Amino acid sequence: MTWIILGIAAVVLLWAVSIYNGLVQLKVRAEGSWSDIDVQLKRRYDLIPNLVETVKGYAAHESKVFESVTQARARAMGAAAPGAKGEAEQGLSGALKTLFAVAENYPQLRASENFQGLQSSLTQVEEAIQSSRRYYNAVIRDYNTKLQVIPDSLVASAAGFRPKEFFQPDSPEERRNVKVSF
Numbered sequence: 001m002t003w004i005i006l007g008i009a010a011v012v013l014l015w016a017v018s019i020y021n022g023l024v025q026l027k028v029r030a031e032g033s034w035s036d037i038d039v040q041l042k043r044r045y046d047l048i049p050n051l052v053e054t055v056k057g058y059a060a061h062e063s064k065v066f067e068s069v070t071q072a073r074a075r076a077m078g079a080a081a082p083g084a085k086g087e088a089e090q091g092l093s094g095a096l097k098t099l100f101a102v103a104e105n106y107p108q109l110r111a112s113e114n115f116q117g118l119q120s121s122l123t124q125v126e127e128a129i130q131s132s133r134r135y136y137n138a139v140i141r142d143y144n145t146k147l148q149v150i151p152d153s154l155v156a157s158a159a160g161f162r163p164k165e166f167f168q169p170d171s172p173e174e175r176r177n178v179k180v181s182f
Helices: 002-058 063-078 082-104 107-111 113-148 152-159
Strands: none
């Protein structure tokens, strides 16, 4: 009878360890994928001053736009949590759209190899950010799901695992359907 109890205890212990290890793996993957996003965002932040300076050379009187981009970049760099980072990134994306709209008014700027190179680099970084964001959110979805399903939730709550935030840089307004009228 003692051997049966010890056998059952060993199976339960191995089961709990297996669940715990799965949770740890997902948590580490989530942290690693957040680090990937940070790397891509850093590349983006490093490109922005060069882009602003290039546009400034052609459109020096657009100082309000340049200040807006600089302030949005500073807010985005200062945000830490995924939710705060998403909001700040939304503001930065809006400021960059304004900067590119200003650039559209200057054909000689658009023809500049330096501007085209920076714009191309920024496009590549934006694509890498989107890819990293999708991977991060997929890992977070798996992690948060594992925290909520039984029996994993029992081990997760006992071990102190907490849900993580998704990285959502777009606002609810951007997710709504756009109404077009002619």
